[in-house]
Amino acid sequence: MNIDMIRAAALRLEGNVVRTPLLSSPGLDAIAGRRVLVKAEALQVTGSFKGRGGWSAISALPDDVRKRGVIAYSSGNHAQGVARAAQAHGISAVIIMPSDAPRAKIEGTKALGAEVVLYDRATEDREAIGDKLATERGLTLIKPYDDPQVIAGQGTTGLEIAAQAAALGVAQADVLVCCGGGGLTSGIALALEADAPGMRVRPVEPQGFDDATRSLISGRIEKNATTSGSICDAILTQCPGNITFPILQRLCGPGIIVTDDEAKQAMIAAFRHLNLVLEPGGAVGLAAALFHGSEVEGDTVIAVASGGNVDAALYATVLAGAG
């Protein structure tokens, strides 16, 4: 896993994914008390950064392997990223999703031509289900984060951040990344190590699901007690991966933990000041920028707004909390 793989992924992704803008607003700066730059990955194809990793992994497969099809397990965003890339490559995709995933994500995945298999997040092990189906049908498993080509795809976000921030004269900043299994976080960290070494990645997690934060403190992979119970469905992963964690450990600053209510307030702020729809799990980076300023260093902070696939009913409920 190295920067050359990220640069190679960027070439494969060119023209197939969105170079998302780095947005800002005086309103966000006022809340945070410093300049806030928001990498708007909710505008990415399939509505989250997972559109990058899915494309990177599938485009990297040898032709004869790829044509047999792929399988993935996902709460919804990785599902759509893999499904879209599979559809565009003309291959089949089986996606294993938790039965309590947002309807928008399940429907979005089906609309991209994938076969969706639902499982119970509380009682079943999605990795076991995935391994079994992959073996039975000869499919290639595209893991959601602990796969070098997936990490390389997510890391292209970091290459863009480095270039876009440099164009604004920003070379030093904490970069706050919504962290589930660490694919996006480790990919961005590797990209910034090469292209913006003055920046420092900070994993951001929901309260009660702070596995990465605790793992960075203890120096070994720590697990969450559960993988359900927060509004931030996209990032309720059990623990950092065997590939992602050593990268986090080598390159990241301390984790930041935000509450579900702070995530909701960040969703409202993105609505009001950026006209950008964020899902709860995609808003925790911005929540940290806005409400945990004392844990952040520097005049400028960069928040990665990683996704926006939220059901209309939940979004309307969150907006009802706007002042």
Added chain:
Amino acid sequence: MNIDMIRAAALRLEGNVVRTPLLSSPGLDAIAGRRVLVKAEALQVTGSFKGRGGWSAISALPDDVRKRGVIAYSSGNHAQGVARAAQAHGISAVIIMPSDAPRAKIEGTKALGAEVVLYDRATEDREAIGDKLATERGLTLIKPYDDPQVIAGQGTTGLEIAAQAAALGVAQADVLVCCGGGGLTSGIALALEADAPGMRVRPVEPQGFDDATRSLISGRIEKNATTSGSICDAILTQCPGNITFPILQRLCGPGIIVTDDEAKQAMIAAFRHLNLVLEPGGAVGLAAALFHGSEVEGDTVIAVASGGNVDAALYATVLAGAG
């Protein structure tokens, strides 16, 4: 008013406004029955394309004129565009706004340091109020659309559309533009005439406020009976301007008229498929792409999503209509 003024405006705007992405989604394509490309001006600084025109006009003023300050009348988006540009140039701005403008727009304008003067949209003439204050205080009036430098600024949207569509291999398309006084529509038409002559601009208006559509049919400037009564507050202008109309007449195809309900459905579609917040008046171009396909020509249609400054309560109400 010519293409050179638009290119000059683009140079003045560079680094000061957002080069907004041209977004797409299989979900929108499925609704429209053709490829849909969405120019996401709701992501522009100040939340609408007006961030371009305001900057263009103020940056084009001679120093000694500019330093005396500016004045503008606006339902809210032009207000914020002018206020932001004035603040960035270190000059004062007085903004005349209708008392029934969305709170988000009034608050947004005040937050950008402008002095806001409210008037009654049904009984008072905002142009008369503007002229009087400008004379009394020595301010330069920045008109919302019938000003060559404002049109030049809005036209930079068209330069970007031409380049971004060309990168996707699209040279021919109807370009559906939300049309109030015609500043954005005429500016984009001029830009595309030069850089993408295979494209044709189509003004889109809300039912009951189809002044541009009727003017194009009759060949003279037609007025709306009223300037209130549609949800599309941003584009309820009395009639096309003396500068904008001849450009519309020379370059645009027939107008398209959409209902308020279609505008709301387009807002829901942009939420669901693009994670993009649109205000009603900023959604009529997309509404025409999605629901008036029989009036549009070609395999690809480009919709300009011109703004997203909508109050949270109204947005939540619209989302409640999502299926």
